[in-house]
Amino acid sequence: MTMQFSLKRIINSVYRDVTVLRGSIVTGLSIAAGILFIAFLLNLGFGDHSITAEDYAGTSGLLYVLFGVLFTFSIFKEVHDQKKNHLYLTLPISPVERVIAVWITTYILYTVAFTILGVLIGQMAIIFGSLFSKVNLHFISIFSEEYWKMITFYLFVQPVFFYGAIRFGKNRMGKTVLSLLLVFLGILFYNFLIYGMLNHDFDVFSGEQLASEAFNLAKKDFSITGRWLFMIILGPAMFLAGYFRMIEKEV
Amino acid sequence: MDFDNSKPIYLQIVDFFYENILKKRWNGDERIPSVREMAMMVEVNPNTAIRAFNYLQDLEVIYNKRGIGYFISPDGYDKVLEVKKREFMKETLPDVFKKMKLLNIEFKEVESSFENYKTDEDHEKK
Amino acid sequence: MITLNNLKFYFPKGKRVFDDVTLSFVAGNIYGLFGKNGEGKSTLMRIMSGLLFPKSGQCRVFDEDISKRTVSCLQNVFIVPEEFELNGLKITTYEQVNSVFYPKFSKDQFYELIAEFELSKDQKISTLSFGQKKKVLIAFGIATNTKLLLMDEPTNGLDIPSKSQFRKIMASVADEQRCIVISTHQVRDLHSLINHVVILNQCNIAFDYSLSKVSNHLWFGKPTQGPQESIIYAEPSFTGKSVLIREDREESEVDLELLFNAVLNNSDAINNVLKNTYHDHAV
Numbered sequence: 001m002t003m004q005f006s007l008k009r010i011i012n013s014v015y016r017d018v019t020v021l022r023g024s025i026v027t028g029l030s031i032a033a034g035i036l037f038i039a040f041l042l043n044l045g046f047g048d049h050s051i052t053a054e055d056y057a058g059t060s061g062l063l064y065v066l067f068g069v070l071f072t073f074s075i076f077k078e079v080h081d082q083k084k085n086h087l088y089l090t091l092p093i094s095p096v097e098r099v100i101a102v103w104i105t106t107y108i109l110y111t112v113a114f115t116i117l118g119v120l121i122g123q124m125a126i127i128f129g130s131l132f133s134k135v136n137l138h139f140i141s142i143f144s145e146e147y148w149k150m151i152t153f154y155l156f157v158q159p160v161f162f163y164g165a166i167r168f169g170k171n172r173m174g175k176t177v178l179s180l181l182l183v184f185l186g187i188l189f190y191n192f193l194i195y196g197m198l199n200h201d202f203d204v205f206s207g208e209q210l211a212s213e214a215f216n217l218a219k220k221d222f223s224i225t226g227r228w229l230f231m232i233i234l235g236p237a238m239f240l241a242g243y244f245r246m247i248e249k250e251v
Numbered sequence: 252m253d254f255d256n257s258k259p260i261y262l263q264i265v266d267f268f269y270e271n272i273l274k275k276r277w278n279g280d281e282r283i284p285s286v287r288e289m290a291m292m293v294e295v296n297p298n299t300a301i302r303a304f305n306y307l308q309d310l311e312v313i314y315n316k317r318g319i320g321y322f323i324s325p326d327g328y329d330k331v332l333e334v335k336k337r338e339f340m341k342e343t344l345p346d347v348f349k350k351m352k353l354l355n356i357e358f359k360e361v362e363s364s365f366e367n368y369k370t371d372e373d374h375e376k377k
Numbered sequence: 378m379i380t381l382n383n384l385k386f387y388f389p390k391g392k393r394v395f396d397d398v399t400l401s402f403v404a405g406n407i408y409g410l411f412g413k414n415g416e417g418k419s420t421l422m423r424i425m426s427g428l429l430f431p432k433s434g435q436c437r438v439f440d441e442d443i444s445k446r447t448v449s450c451l452q453n454v455f456i457v458p459e460e461f462e463l464n465g466l467k468i469t470t471y472e473q474v475n476s477v478f479y480p481k482f483s484k485d486q487f488y489e490l491i492a493e494f495e496l497s498k499d500q501k502i503s504t505l506s507f508g509q510k511k512k513v514l515i516a517f518g519i520a521t522n523t524k525l526l527l528m529d530e531p532t533n534g535l536d537i538p539s540k541s542q543f544r545k546i547m548a549s550v551a552d553e554q555r556c557i558v559i560s561t562h563q564v565r566d567l568h569s570l571i572n573h574v575v576i577l578n579q580c581n582i583a584f585d586y587s588l589s590k591v592s593n594h595l596w597f598g599k600p601t602q603g604p605q606e607s608i609i610y611a612e613p614s615f616t617g618k619s620v621l622i623r624e625d626r627e628e629s630e631v632d633l634e635l636l637f638n639a640v641l642n643n644s645d646a647i648n649n650v651l652k653n654t655y656h657d658h659a660v
Contacts, residue, residue, distance in 0.1 A: 004448055009478065016474040020464045083462035087514075090426050092451035092478045247446065251428045257598050259630045260569060287549055294544035295569040296407055297551050 004094040013101035040125035053144030061150045072106045076165040095246040159238035264303035279325040384434035396580040405553040410560035412577035418560035426456040455518045459529040465503030479521040487520035508534045532566040564633045583644040596623040597632040610639035
């Protein structure tokens with residue numbers, strides 16, 4: 001009986017996905033490259049005329065997450081395409097392998113590729129800048145605390161979009177973002193209630209303060225302990241949910 | 252190969268063999284296409300082709316050399332001639348006779364037509 | 378062996394497709410799956426390949442429940458759907474990225490078939506016509522050498538010479554190891570290849586017999602004389618072709634279109650004749 005887990009199959013699956021999406025990947029990276037180039041130039045123009053590691057993370061961070069999410073959605077397009085999914089779903093790859101393969105592609109390979117792109121483009125921007133302005137020629141540096149924070153953030157945020165990409169057939173990004181918003185509103189409301197319930201006796205605050213306090217608390221929940229709690233549980237949970245969704249998908 | 256709707260396909264394949272043998276395209280101890288090749292040529296399920304081959308083997312018109320293939324029996328021509336002659340006598344002739352009776356055609360008329368036909372054929376061959 | 382037991386299936390919108398379907402498929406045969414439009418031929422194939430799950434009952438492919446979609450089970454099945462889109466890769470690239478998942482895939486066979494279909498392996502799939510894309514997929518499906526090969530309306534979209542190519546290829550590929558199931562409307566395209574007929578009608582199996590059994594017991598053609606009782610179904614047309622109990626007549630070829638109409642018209646009568654093996658003629 002063939003094992004349901006084979007590293008070779010996972011690698012083949014990664015290779016297949018990358019080959020099939022070759023076109024979109026090249027387009028996406030080109031667009032990202034263009035935007036990054038402009039962003040780096042602007043960074044060089046205003047400020048200390050150099051790209052520090054912090055600058056790097058700051059400039060590319062948003063694009064990194066955004067394009068990562070877009071990539072995750074496009075890798076699952078085949079699952080939802082009525083005309084392509086028969087062949088996709090009958091490929092002898094187990095759901096576990098598929099999930100792992102997709103994660104390797106959309107997180108590990110993607111991060112490496114994007115970082116390399118960032119380095120190249122950043123360096124080009126520096127060279128370009130040094131030729132035309134008072135920017136000093138220097139090597140771009142990338143590894144900073146900000147960089148690792150960015151990667152970790154994406155590590156925990158990506159599973160949500162991973163699940164959204166599998167779960168929703170149409171208007172996937174919209175529905176995923178909407179779901180996130182609903183979750184945030186839910187937390188907001190929850191804090192509102194709890195805070196209100198616990199403190200209504202003590203004439204501590206007025207009506208307006210209640211709302212802002214709730215908002216602050218929600219933000220805090222989302223930022224420190226909350227972040228870790230939500231992300232560490234949410235991340236794997238989303239992968240698990242995605243896995244089950246794959247098993248159940250009928251066409 | 253187009254199929255006549257009434258006769259089973261395997262028998263039509265057999266007829267195809269008969270024709271080739273009688274016309275001496277395939278001679279004794281010559282190798283004939285394999286079951287699979289035949290199935291492909293005729294575009295039929297291999298089981299149907301096998302049926303035709305079995306039928307011919309039972310009549311000893313062809314024989315099988317294990318691992319090599321099928322061959323026409325050395326007396327294949329004679330066997331086919333015998334089968335077709337019998338078929339002619341038992342099936343074709345009665346139909347002709349029936350029509351002859353219906354149309355009041357006498358045997359003598361047919362006999363002379365046949366002699367003419369034979370001499371015409373000989374002239375054409377020369 | 379593929380077995381479907383007491384399969385029940387309906388779509389969420391409520392349309393019943395199968396009430397209680399029990400079937401089995403054996404290697405070494407080419408099955409023809411027939412039925413009017415919407416009777417569930419494609420649905421059945423999708424259940425047999427694990428794309429849809431039965432509401433009750435099971436479909437076991439080589440003793441595994443195909444709906445579990447285990448790798449070992451999926452490696453034994455390949456489906457060529459009626460409608461599909463392939464990624465716009467070159468034929469060689471398509472083969473490279475997909476064939477690795479099928480352990481018995483034969484590259485030689487694939488490229489031989491591509492050549493027979495008069496395609497060039499460096500062509501980009503996106504530049505091919507639908508019929509040509511179909512040929513690529515058929516070639517791929519055959520080359521996977523899966524034990525079960527499902528084809529949904531394979532000749533749809535193929536021009537006449539291509540249909541002949543298809544038949545030749547099917548004739549050469551059918552063997553004891555493979556079970557091929559073809560669903561089709563185009564009886565004339567495939568009647569010489571099929572050796573077992575399954576007819577779906579009104580959410581159930583109306584007919585499930587091998588053609589050798591059919592030609593043993595039934596006769597197809599214009600009845601000349603004989604008792605009218607032996608006529609099971611008569612075509613209400615100029616040809617007057619009918620389906621009769623064979624009795625002592627010479628074996629006739631099975632007329633699949635006629636059989637299909639006869640079954641839809643009076644499946645009980647036909648099934649009764651075939652269940653009775655008393656007058657079995659020697660093959």
